[in-house]
Structure formats: C-alpha cells, structure tokens
Amino acid sequence: MDMNVVITGAGSGLGASLAKKYSDLGCHVCLLGRTQTKLIRTAETLTNNHSIYEVDVSSKQDVAKVMHLIKEEVGAIDVLINNAGVGSFDLTENLTEESIHQMIDINLKGTIFCTQEVLDDMKKRNQGYIVNIISLSGKRGKATESVYSASKFGVRGFTESLALELEPTAVRIFGAYMGNMKTELWGGASTEETFMEPDDVADIIMGNIKPQKNILVEEVVIKNDKNKY
Template structure:
C-alpha cells in the first residue's frame, strides 16, 4: 500500500485527489495551510474508507515548514511514495499593477513550493528506486493568459521543472509528470461572473467546464502502474480549450 502526500488538499482538486487515492487503497497525508476545519472533516471521510490518513499544516512557500511536514508524515504514515504538488494561488490583474509582495507570494507558493516538496520527497524515493511525483500545472502555463502573467509564469516553471526532473531522476526509478487543468469549477473561479463562466464554457470544444474529479482521475492514472512507462509528460485536461 502506498503513502500519498497531496498539498493544498483541504478543498477543490486536492480534496478530490485525496478521496481518489483513498478509494484506491492508499494511505493519505493531507497538507493544508489555513482550512483546518475542512481538512479534518476530510480526514474523517477518508478514514471511513478503511485507510490511514493524517492532516499536516504547512505553508509550502516556506521551506522550513515543508521539511517539518515531511518529518511529521514519516512519523505518522512512513515515507511518501507518491507526491501530488497541488497547492497554489492565483492572481488576476495587470502586471503593471502587481506589487513585489504579490509577485513573490505567488511564485513562492506555486513554483518554489513545488520545488521544496520535490526536494524533500526525492531522497526516500531514490533510495527505494521507486516513487511518483505529479505536479498540478495549468493550461495557462502552456499558452499564457492575459491578466494572469505571474500565474502563467509560475505554472510554466512547474512544467519546465517537471520535464527536467523526470530526466534527472528517471534512472533512479522515479517518475515525474504533470497534469495541466483547463477551466475547473473550484474556489479559484469565485471571482468570475456567471457571464464569464458561460463564455468560457462556450469557448471549450466539449461545451462544459472541468470538475475536480476530472483532474483527480488524471492524477490517479499517472500515479498508477498503468502509467509505469510515462514520465516527463504534461497531460492536458482542458476539454479541448488548449490543444
């Protein structure tokens, strides 16, 4: 049985990933930063499925907190076999209006946080000559989005990190891939009006927006034995909006 760590797992895509892995029989470590109540409620739901689970608070933008998080998980559940780097924040607005602190916070969370977690997980995976990392990117990291320049840059960095790291650790038996979601109905869509959502749906060839379950299914596949010959890839789950 594998132990899976999912960052940003208290809600949205992260929570659905946690449930998907638990239903597959994995022990699950949930990382959260602020939403403790939601994380603890999800833990109870996961434990009811008959697997072990723990919730660990850490801001992935802080390397010291990430290190401590991994130490806690090793004590509770053992070494991490599968890492899902999902934690992230967004920022919508003109680049010229973005402050240094806003830029730094987004890059530190979305890109540096992925790096910190990979760095902590890899020594155990390399020793075991086995392990999987799945990074959550974005279609905007592939093609860029107006008024989301920082987010696009961070997610493009995640894609570059994924491809390079896959080459670096492949000889050690570790696979690294990314899932690149399109427009998914999560809390990040809270700032969009009904008209904006309807327009995005119209632009998507499948004429529908994604769900957290759609993304979780892709993550679970990439972490499974069915994907044992897949590494360094970006699996786009976007309804055909970006091809």
C-alpha cells in the first residue's frame, strides 16, 4: 500500500498497533505524540519508512506546524487516525481543574485541530480517510467517567456532523467506538482477561479504511465479549 498514514498517540497501545500494521503493509507511517521516547520505542518495531513528530495536539499552533512539516517532508496525508487521548476516572466532584482541561483539550480539541489541518488538501484531492478513535464512553455515560465521557460525546458529535459536510466528496470519516483495551489508559486494570487486545481492535479498524463498492461505513462499534471467559 502506497499511503501516508498519520497516527496521533502513536507511542503506545492502539496507536502503536496501528503503526506497526500499516508499516508492515508498506505505508509511510508518521508517528505523532507528546513523548519522544515512546515514539522511538514504537518506531523500533516498524519495518518500513516512518517519521517521528513530537506534538501537543491541544495546541492548534503546534498541530498546524507539524502537519505542514509532514506535507513538506512526506507528502499528502492519505489517512489521519485521531487516536491521542487521556482519561481521569473518579467521582465528578473529585476531578481536578487540570484533569478536566486536559481531557477536553486533548480528546476533543485535539481531534478537531488535527482534522482541520487535513481537510483542505483531502477535499482538493477528493480522497482520504479520517478515523476518530472515540470509545464506547462516547455512546453512553458511565460512573467515574463523567468528563471523559463528555469529551468523547463531543468527538462523536464532531464526527457525525463532519460526515454530513463530507457527503458531497469522496473523503470518508468514521468513528470507532470500542470497549476497554489492554492499554496504559486503564493502568493496572489493563491485564483484565475480558479487556481487548489492541492488535485485534486495530485489525477491525483497518478493515474499514479502504474503498468498498456500495458501502459507506459511518461507525464501528467493538465491544468486550464478557461471555468469552
């Protein structure tokens, strides 16, 4: 596959799994994240061309700078996967102001800022894919996830609205809603047997990022199979 794939939050978890799989397919993968050491760790697993870009997705200026650099150094962006996200899980009254700002700024604003930077080029070329990693917390509320869920509901609204804007074009966007995975987001709970493997989730997402005759994918819902064990 001759594509340039940009993945935010590529330093671990689902982002790292997606990066490895796209690299194995021969794509040029651009690894974006806040921590260079994590991005380097992911890069060491890749088999093909890749680039590393440190970025704070909550900063529109930083995002614009990095996306411009990618277009100059790598070329047009064919696939953008907005995967960067953070979560603080506690009763609403216990959440700090800092954690509230962080979840809204990274999960919601970060997705919007990154998407804005690829839309113009994708529309001009009349091609491209945008995938927003949202989580099932963007489908229903859950105790101790009030603000995290609010940020994900925001991404859901953004995704669905943008899909309507893109209907006259061949640019495609969909949201991926998944349950708990074995990632750093869930800390010590990530070893739970019923939690999903990032590699398995990555396969499902990638299976929907491709042209399919007479098929339009609006969302992908991936739930934990609690009856498996």
